[in-house]
Amino acid sequence: MDIPALTQRFWDQGYLVIEDFFDAALMAELDRLIVAHFGEDPAFRHEREFLDKAQTQVIPWFPQNEGPCAFDAVDAIPELRALTESILGAGWQRDYSMVMFSKRGTSGQAWHQDCPPDDPDVFNLNRLVYTSDITDAIGGQTVVVPGSHRRGIVPVGDPLGRFGDQVVLRPRAGTLVLLHGHTWHRVLPIEGRYRFSTNYRAKSPSAPDHVTDVCVYRNMRYRFSTASVIEERA
Numbered sequence: 105m106d107i108p109a110l111t112q113r114f115w116d117q118g119y120l121v122i123e124d125f126f127d128a129a130l131m132a133e134l135d136r137l138i139v140a141h142f143g144e145d146p147a148f149r150h151e152r153e154f155l156d157k158a159q160t161q162v163i164p165w166f167p168q169n170e171g172p173c174a175f176d177a178v179d180a181i182p183e184l185r186a187l188t189e190s191i192l193g194a195g196w197q198r199d200y201s202m203v204m205f206s207k208r209g210t211s212g213q214a215w216h217q218d219c220p221p222d223d224p225d226v227f228n229l230n231r232l233v234y235t236s237d238i239t240d241a242i243g244g245q246t247v248v249v250p251g252s253h254r255r256g257i258v259p260v261g262d263p264l265g266r267f268g269d270q271v272v273l274r275p276r277a278g279t280l281v282l283l284h285g286h287t288w289h290r291v292l293p294i295e296g297r298y299r300f301s302t303n304y305r306a307k308s309p310s311a312p313d314h315v316t317d318v319c320v321y322r323n324m325r326y327r328f329s330t331a332s333v334i335e336e337r338a
């Protein structure tokens with residue numbers, strides 16, 4: 105792994121895709137645990153207001169909050185730590201991990217920034233792990249706008265609209281996707297069956313705790329800890 109080159113590409117593009125990063129046996133184990141946890145038709149947990157207004161139909165699970173578990177193995181991978189340190193610098197900190205599950209027939213995730221872009225130095229690094237293939241037949245492709253981590257706040261507009269310069273990612277089992285928290289991104293509708301990703305968040309040394317508590321959508325800023333819209337955008 106050429107860490108300096110990958111770091112450079114990350115800072116150019118605001119995201120990075122590395123295929124076959126994770127061990128296949130670890131991916132299979134985590135995938136099995138996730139499917140067992142959710143089952144085929146889990147109930148939504150976010151407030152109705154969030155699900156409708158954010159047009160983000162996901163069900164979260166925080167596996168590492170329940171004690172030591174197989175998910176800890178990802179945090180310990182030396183190459184992931186080295187790449188994270190190269191991007192964020194010494195003093196970076198890990199944040200929580202979360203599985204985001206989307207049911208078949210749901211809208212995916214609207215365009216958003218994981219944290220407000222008000223200060224370019226304050227951001228989270230989203231380290232996304234895919235334990236099974238995301239395909240066009242299933243849907244749920246991840247979409248990013250390259251370089252948008254430098255373009256400030258995602259413009260007001262259609263939460264699910266298309267950007268001319270968007271790039272569609274189809275991560276496979278074992279792919280690592282790194283996303284800058286200011287990069288504009290979304291997830292396409294889920295057609296074929298359920299779809300999920302697991303994110304291990306880390307943050308820049310100057311970012312406060314809970315840097316991802318406020319998420320920026322094209323129609324609002326939303327605070328998860330209080331389940332409230334803190335700014336309408338129009």
Ligand SMILES: O=C(O)CCC(=O)C(=O)O
Pocket residue numbers: 204213218230232245246289290291300301303
């Ligand atoms: O599931 C994905 O591909 C993207 C998830 C996402 O937007 C996030 O974890 O913040």
Ligand SMILES: [Fe+2]
Pocket residue numbers: 216217218230289
């Ligand atoms: Fe996100």
